[in-house]
Amino acid sequence: xxxxxxxxxxxARGLYEAGCSFVSSYPGTPSTEITxxxxxxxxxxxxxxxxxxxxxxxxxxxxxxxxxxxxGMKHVGLNVAADPLFTISYTGVNAGMVIGVADxxxxxxxxxxxxxxxxxxxxxxxxxxxxxxxEAIAFAKLAYEMSEQFDTPVLLKMCTRVSHxxxxxxxxxxxxxxxxxxxxxxxxxxxxxNAKKRHPVVEERTKALVEWAETAEINRVEDGKDxxxxxxxxxxxxxxxxxxCGDKYPVxxxxxxxxxPEKKIRDFAASVDEVVIVEELDSFIExxxxxxxxxxxxxxxxxxxxxxxxxxxxxxLGEVAPCAGCRVGDAIPARPPVMCAGCPHRGLFYTLAKNKxxxxxxxxCYTLGAVAPLAAVDSVICMGASxxxxxxxxxxxxxxxxxxxxxxIGDSTFMHSGITGLVNVAYNESNATIIIxxxxxxxxxxxxxxxTTGMNLKGDPCTKIDLETLCRAVGIRRxxxxxxxxxxxxxxxxxxxxxxxxxxxxxxxxPCALLKYVKxxxxxxxxxxxxxSCKMCMKIGCPAIxxxxxxxxxxxxxxxxxxxxxxxxxxxxxxxxx
Amino acid sequence: xxxxxxxxxxVGGQGSLLASKLLGxxxxxxxxxxxxxxxxxxxxxxxxxxxxxxxxxxxxxPVIDKGExxxxxxxxxxxxxxxxxxxxxxGKLVTNIQQINPMPVIIGAAEYPADLAAKMQSxxxxxxxxxxxxxAEQAGSSKAVNIVLMGxxxxxxxxxxxxxxxxxxxxxxxxxxxxxxxxxxLGREA
Numbered sequence: 001x002x003x004x005x006x007x008x009x010x011x012a013r014g015l016y017e018a019g020c021s022f023v024s025s026y027p028g029t030p031s032t033e034i035t036x037x038x039x040x041x042x043x044x045x046x047x048x049x050x051x052x053x054x055x056x057x058x059x060x061x062x063x064x065x066x067x068x069x070x071x072g073m074k075h076v077g078l079n080v081a082a083d084p085l086f087t088i089s090y091t092g093v094n095a096g097m098v099i100g101v102a103d104x105x106x107x108x109x110x111x112x113x114x115x116x117x118x119x120x121x122x123x124x125x126x127x128x129x130x131x132x133x134x135e136a137i138a139f140a141k142l143a144y145e146m147s148e149q150f151d152t153p154v155l156l157k158m159c160t161r162v163s164h165x166x167x168x169x170x171x172x173x174x175x176x177x178x179x180x181x182x183x184x185x186x187x188x189x190x191x192x193x194n195a196k197k198r199h200p201v202v203e204e205r206t207k208a209l210v211e212w213a214e215t216a217e218i219n220r221v222e223d224g225k226d227x228x229x230x231x232x233x234x235x236x237x238x239x240x241x242x243x244x245c246g247d248k249y250p251v252x253x254x255x256x257x258x259x260x261p262e263k264k265i266r267d268f269a270a271s272v273d274e275v276v277i278v279e280e281l282d283s284f285i286e287x288x289x290x291x292x293x294x295x296x297x298x299x300x301x302x303x304x305x306x307x308x309x310x311x312x313x314x315x316x317l318g319e320v321a322p323c324a325g326c327r328v329g330d331a332i333p334a335r336p337p338v339m340c341a342g343c344p345h346r347g348l349f350y351t352l353a354k355n356k357x358x359x360x361x362x363x364x365c366y367t368l369g370a371v372a373p374l375a376a377v378d379s380v381i382c383m384g385a386s387x388x389x390x391x392x393x394x395x396x397x398x399x400x401x402x403x404x405x406x407x408x409i410g411d412s413t414f415m416h417s418g419i420t421g422l423v424n425v426a427y428n429e430s431n432a433t434i435i436i437x438x439x440x441x442x443x444x445x446x447x448x449x450x451x452t453t454g455m456n457l458k459g460d461p462c463t464k465i466d467l468e469t470l471c472r473a474v475g476i477r478r479x480x481x482x483x484x485x486x487x488x489x490x491x492x493x494x495x496x497x498x499x500x501x502x503x504x505x506x507x508x509x510x511p512c513a514l515l516k517y518v519k520x521x522x523x524x525x526x527x528x529x530x531x532x533s534c535k536m537c538m539k540i541g542c543p544a545i546x547x548x549x550x551x552x553x554x555x556x557x558x559x560x561x562x563x564x565x566x567x568x569x570x571x572x573x574x575x576x577x578x
Numbered sequence: 579x580x581x582x583x584x585x586x587x588x589v590g591g592q593g594s595l596l597a598s599k600l601l602g603x604x605x606x607x608x609x610x611x612x613x614x615x616x617x618x619x620x621x622x623x624x625x626x627x628x629x630x631x632x633x634x635x636x637x638x639x640p641v642i643d644k645g646e647x648x649x650x651x652x653x654x655x656x657x658x659x660x661x662x663x664x665x666x667x668x669g670k671l672v673t674n675i676q677q678i679n680p681m682p683v684i685i686g687a688a689e690y691p692a693d694l695a696a697k698m699q700s701x702x703x704x705x706x707x708x709x710x711x712x713x714a715e716q717a718g719s720s721k722a723v724n725i726v727l728m729g730x731x732x733x734x735x736x737x738x739x740x741x742x743x744x745x746x747x748x749x750x751x752x753x754x755x756x757x758x759x760x761x762x763x764l765g766r767e768a
């Protein structure tokens with residue numbers, strides 16, 4: 001029966017139908033819903049791993065054991081998992097293994113705009129690229145067939161607009177698929193003597209995949225009326241091209257983005273007067289065509305920055321785009337994302353900003369501590385970089401940064417890759433102060449469980465990693481817990497730990513205010529007669545507080561009664577409700 | 579049929595995903611090709627959010643571009659004004675008159691423009707502005723603004739009331755069904 005399905009849910013459906021029975025992933029926008037969706041199928045074991053490298057290695061282990069496996073991640077997560085990626089390319093698989101990676105052109109929710117297609121070529125692993133939900137199902141299933149046929153892991157590349165668009169699909173039935181594990185040291189032990197023999201196998205495999213790509217139905221040519229131009233494209237760029245051009249020009253739509261066919265592209269190029277490559281982000285198909293000696297137009301017309309749209313494609317191809325509608329004359333203020341009302345991170349960042357402390361930040365909701373008016377963060381690079389960065393910053397200034405520099409990292413991010421940085425802090429004895437903002441959930445990606453929450457992906461209770469014990473075991477002697485809703489307690493702890501002559505960890509602990517089990521207090525009350533319009537309460541950037549007619553005003557629909565603002569008011573104008 | 583384009587815009591957390599889910603369910607029963615594009619992740623944290631709903635015989639692009647929207651349904655006045663360039667010349671804006679200050683306004687770095695509905699109208703935009711929040715509260719929950727807006731939008735389409743109600747039943751939990759049906763009717767009759 002036809003139904004609407006989100007691209008990511010469609011990937012999950014395809015994995016399910018292909019008999020996938022082991023999934024290990026780390027959440028990351030826009031990839032998260034693949035794993036959330038597959039966890040709902042009882043036939044499939046699914047878990048959140050602490051990071052992408054662990055997830056990929058676990059999925060490899062499951063493939064080795066004979067079960068079709070999957071690991072999913074966002075584009076930057078593939079950087080974390082790059083180490084196993086390059087070597088499982090050599091070992092190949094036992095049962096099929098698929099690696100889902102979702103790019104974020106336009107950086108809706110990411111720190112960079114890298115193009116994952118380069119990994120396919122660099123690691124010599126085939127990459128499929130669906131353009132809608134129906135293809136997401138079909139390509140996920142095809143990926144397993146290819147994985148077992150060619151003895152290789154297969155990359156399934158998504159992007160924000162395919163992952164987060166619903167389109168019409170027709171789900172099928174599940175087919176079970178299990179293999180025996182047979183010990184095979186020369187294939188699975190990648191020490192030099194064996195790896196030297198495996199590398200030529202990989203090169204031969206790529207040649208075989210190129211042959212496959214020449215005739216594969218997923219690399220199709222849709223003919224057009226006007227052969228003065230032919231377009232080669234894939235993924236969402238294909239959708240924009242078809243939206244604009246319909247069947248005007250011949251279009252080669254590539255479903256296998258690496259390796260690319262040679263003869264098929266040459267034949268296509270010969271059938272048209274000029275070839276235009278329409279691809280988001282980097283020159284990838286274009287570079288391949290140039291390597292083949294085919295003259296094409298690509299990045300000389302199209303940008304390598306941001307995502308495309310139909311109007312952009314129309315403009316660049318010289319086609320007609322609709323005129324933009326009317327605007328109102330006034331400047332429309334931006335509406336950037338903000339920390340929610342009642343967010344436990346707010347009190348902590350207020351305290352750090354107030355004390356003018358240098359903050360090495362990290363990836364999560366608390367990255368928003370960088371936004372005005374808190375503006376409390378100095379750098380954000382990647383998962384875990386706060387802890388290692390604070391170590392380097394503190395060491396480099398040889399004591400001058402002591403007492404002024406902290407790292408701020410979330411519970412899930414700490415488990416992902418903060419812990420190795422903390423080992424370095426302990427081992428190499430820097431005087432860094434590490435603040436773990438423990439909101440008892442992975443927040444930004446939409447409330448996923450993690451090793452510190454005591455619950456697993458399926459929603460069952462499980463082992464809860466104790467952060468205090470973990471930090472002490474690593475070798476940090478000073479470990480303490482504060483409640484970030486209590487500003488005085490938080491400030492005292494930060495000052496004391498910054499003054500301490502050794503490394504310390506402060507765990508700022510309060511569950512995310514959006515968690516269903518978190519009970520909110522009644523909204524804060526304003527005594528307008530006492531309010532002197534000093535705007536102290538505005539310094540914390542709470543969306544529930546605004547000024548109206550010179551007096552503080554609380555939005556009762558947003559306020560959770562966290563009480564942070566009441567601690568800032570010198571005139572007793574803000575009061576927690578009885 | 580040519581592709582029809584509906585944009586649903588608002589502030590992260592206002593419930594635009596349920597509105598697009600409802601539309602998707604309805605359109606699916608009518609046999610259209612459909613694409614619904616959503617925003618997840620960071621923007622959901624109180625930022626400006628937009629959902630694109632497209633339907634017709636064959637829909638390629640998952641997004642709606644400037645000058646293409648037949649309808650913009652807005653949960654908030656400033657967000658309505660932010661996206662008007664996306665309307666076709668004959669397109670229509672259906673908007674809640676609620677105002678939610680963005681952080682730059684809250685901290686005094688920018689001003690919330692006054693009289694936005696009137697200004698949009700005098701700029702030549704077809705504006706249908708009404709108080710969806712009060713109607714949602716009348717129905718029993720301020721969170722039902724999304725369904726009130728869908729009810730108001732429904733007046734522009736030929737789909738029957740039964741078809742809409744069927745889609746609501748498939749989109750909301752049973753315990754909130756009556757509330758949402760009431761919210762839909764209040765919006766439809768407003």
